[in-house]
Amino acid sequence: MSQPITDTRIALIIGASRGLGCAMAAELADRGWSVIGTVRGSARTPLHDLADRHRERIRIEHLDITQPEELAPLHERLAGQQLDVLFVNAGTTNNEQTPIGAVPTQDFVDVMVTNALSPLRVIEALDDLVTPTGLIGVMSSGQGSITNNTNGLREVYRGSKAALNMFMRSYATRQTSADRSLLLLAPGWIRTALGGDDAPYTVEESTPLLVDVLLSHLGSKGLAFLDRNGQPVPW
Numbered sequence: 001m002s003q004p005i006t007d008t009r010i011a012l013i014i015g016a017s018r019g020l021g022c023a024m025a026a027e028l029a030d031r032g033w034s035v036i037g038t039v040r041g042s043a044r045t046p047l048h049d050l051a052d053r054h055r056e057r058i059r060i061e062h063l064d065i066t067q068p069e070e071l072a073p074l075h076e077r078l079a080g081q082q083l084d085v086l087f088v089n090a091g092t093t094n095n096e097q098t099p100i101g102a103v104p105t106q107d108f109v110d111v112m113v114t115n116a117l118s119p120l121r122v123i124e125a126l127d128d129l130v131t132p133t134g135l136i137g138v139m140s141s142g143q144g145s146i147t148n149n150t151n152g153l154r155e156v157y158r159g160s161k162a163a164l165n166m167f168m169r170s171y172a173t174r175q176t177s178a179d180r181s182l183l184l185l186a187p188g189w190i191r192t193a194l195g196g197d198d199a200p201y202t203v204e205e206s207t208p209l210l211v212d213v214l215l216s217h218l219g220s221k222g223l224a225f226l227d228r229n230g231q232p233v234p235w
């Protein structure tokens with residue numbers, strides 16, 4: 001078993017192999033945090049390159065969020081850690097512009113299970129590792145806003161993030177202590193594998209903003225749905 005990280009500030013980022021998750025891990029490490037980042041599978045990823053550069057600050061763990069049987073072993077490997085931040089970044093899209101009625105059932109299931117159900121399974125399995133005043137967050141999307149949906153498109157993805165938001169609100173109502181910070185983060189449209197080449201924002205310009213919002217919300221009690229500038233997004 002790996003030795004627990006003993007630094008005072010520790011973030012666990014679920015889905016940190018590449019894209020925004022990896023960039024947030026790098027930003028937090030640059031700000032002096034210790035980061036446990038998860039990858040799935042055995043392939044080398046950009047997180048491995050990052051860990052090579054920050055051996056003392058980055059630890060790599062393994063989790064496919066759609067495989068619930070992997071959660072208890074991960075919890076066991078993390079036993080003894082006191083997490084200041086648990087952030088579930090992992091997500092997917094089918095990139096389909098077809099109306100919802102034409103979406104193949106398996107596409108619907110894959111996106112909904114990954115984006116809506118699995119993040120809450122992860123949170124419910126690992127939340128006892130988070131300090132009583134720590135932050136539990138998930139990467140949502142502005143496309144999860146029902147109020148702001150005036151043009152459709154990416155209908156399954158939108159629905160999955162709206163469902164994620166709803167499940168997080170349900171989770172929030174079940175918290176017996178009001179001291180934890182809960183966050184749904186809408187990062188903006190960013191050029192990653194998921195965001196695509198037409199996105200207006202780069203990972204480099206976005207990541208410091210996202211980490212600023214995360215750390216600003218740490219210490220605020222209760223659940224918020226915030227954009228990359230820390231502004232509330234309408235549900």
Ligand SMILES: NC(=O)c1ccc[n+]([C@@H]2O[C@H](COP(=O)([O-])OP(=O)(O)OC[C@H]3O[C@@H](n4cnc5c(N)ncnc54)[C@H](OP(=O)(O)O)[C@@H]3O)[C@@H](O)[C@H]2O)c1
Nearest residue numbers: 015017018019020064065090091141189190192193194195
């Ligand atoms: N980019 C945007 O414009 C944008 C906008 C709004 C919200 N978001 C959200 O931001 C998050 C990160 O997206 P990104 O843009 O950085 O996309 P990305 O570059 O495609 O990265 C997606 C990440 O999620 C991981 N992942 C996917 N399915 C997983 C699973 N079943 N188990 C564990 N990890 C899994 C991937 O791991 P692998 O390397 O193993 O595939 C990868 O680390 C997602 O939740 C996305 O919905 C992105």
